[in-house]
């Protein structure tokens with residue numbers, strides 16, 4: 341039925357990513373072919389426990405599976421060491437065995453935390469991602485990064501651990517609040533600007549159908565395309581060592597700094613990344629890149645479509661620069677920035693000076709104030 345799964349070739353074993361409608365109902369069959377044993381642990385968050393989490397558990401039970409289900413706290417608190425200890429306790433208490441798959445139903449926070457638990461419990465049990473936010477469907481469920489936060493550093497404790505199966509049901513996005521969908525779109529725009537000019541054009545012309553009207557066909561096409569782009573970037577750089585995967589950090593050097601400087605409270609990740617991409621575009625222009633008018637206009641049009649909370653008044657330069665110093669992509673003394681020579685032509689630079697950056701920020705804010 342529908343589209344064939346996308347094969348992701350990252351890590352030891354390729355795995356299928358199913359993108360489509362009505363997939364939650366088909367989950368028992370999809371899971372049976374990847375994890376024998378008819379037993380599963382479903383992990384979700386407090387907000388989804390009675391909706392999507394319960395639906396997944398119910399459909400597995402109806403197909404004869406024995407299911408243990410637990411909910412992590414909602415949002416970033418799912419990724420705390422305390423929540424993780426709790427989850428290990430749950431797995432031990434239910435005598436979860438080495439072959440029992442852990443099914444993570446939720447956004448990136450559930451996927452990251454449950455993924456890390458799956459990677460480490462008994463040195464690794466099978467992991468299945470059922471991403472339910474746009475961000476998780478196009479980004480975090482693909483490529484095998486899992487992590488929890490340390491009180492001092494976000495994502496500080498983690499592992500590369502690939503799932504055996506990813507099931508992205510577009511119907512699950514129906515209940516997603518609009519700001520969450522919009523935050524996910526930041527990563528979608530990122531893929532378009534960094535990797536794919538024709539996708540950028542499609543995105544600009546299909547925005548209304550996909551984002552405002554949430555038309556299924558447009559969303560399926562969008563998610564599938566992003567899964568392919570993410571899979572390709574991660575494919576020969578699983579552990580983020582050779583630079584290909586690093587290109588996905590476009591907008592993130594500055595985005596992370598902005599998140600850190602505002603205590604991870606003011607911006608959703610995607611909202612901070614949207615600001616980061618605007619700054620990266622200004623940095624690129626400042627270097628005499630991204631000169632072709634149609635490309636620049638398209639990039640700026642896509643970035644304008646992303647809503648972001650306004651720039652925090654009184655945000656200190658010092659706090660931003662401290663945030664940059666703490667970004668883990670620092671190589672030597674300087675941050676690595678991904679900039680654009682053109683649409684779909686990223687470059688990695690590490691010689692952005694403080695002055696250059698401050699000027700780009702100033703130009704970004706000026707642009708943002710324009711009607």
Ligand SMILES: NC(=O)c1ccc[n+]([C@@H]2O[C@H](COP(=O)([O-])OP(=O)(O)OC[C@H]3O[C@@H](n4cnc5c(N)ncnc54)[C@H](O)[C@@H]3O)[C@@H](O)[C@H]2O)c1
Nearest residue numbers: 387415447448449450472473475476479480485512515516
């Ligand atoms: N592993 C990776 O490669 C990777 C990549 C990008 C981001 N991340 C991580 O992902 C996390 C952010 O993920 P997120 O944006 O999905 O946030 P999230 O998991 O916190 O989800 C956002 C909110 O939406 C709710 N929600 C989820 N699905 C819903 C649905 N279908 N209907 C209604 N509500 C729903 C959640 O309960 C939550 O309140 C961050 O911790 C980030 O570090 C990881």
Ligand SMILES: [Zn+2]
Nearest residue numbers: 527592609613
């Ligand atoms: Zn991101």
